Amino acid sequence: MLYVFLVITILSVVFTFRLKKPLLLSIPFASIFVYMIVQIAIVPLGFFETIRFIAGLR
Secondary structure, three states: OHHHHHHHHHHHHHHHHHHOOHHHHHHHHHHHHHHHHHHHHHOOOOHHHHHHHHHHOO
16 A cells, blocks of 8 residues: 555655646545545444544554
8 A cells, every 4th residue: 555655755745746736636635635534434333423433542
């Protein structure tokens, strides 16, 4: 999975320089956020219970 995010980041930087659109640099952050939401949704508990569990870990 690390390689997927690495490829997304490299492609984002390359297309940012080629197309001169700095907004493309937000794509790696958005993909990590979406991945995190999907991983939380996979947990068999409810969404908010999972968030409380993650926040309660120390």
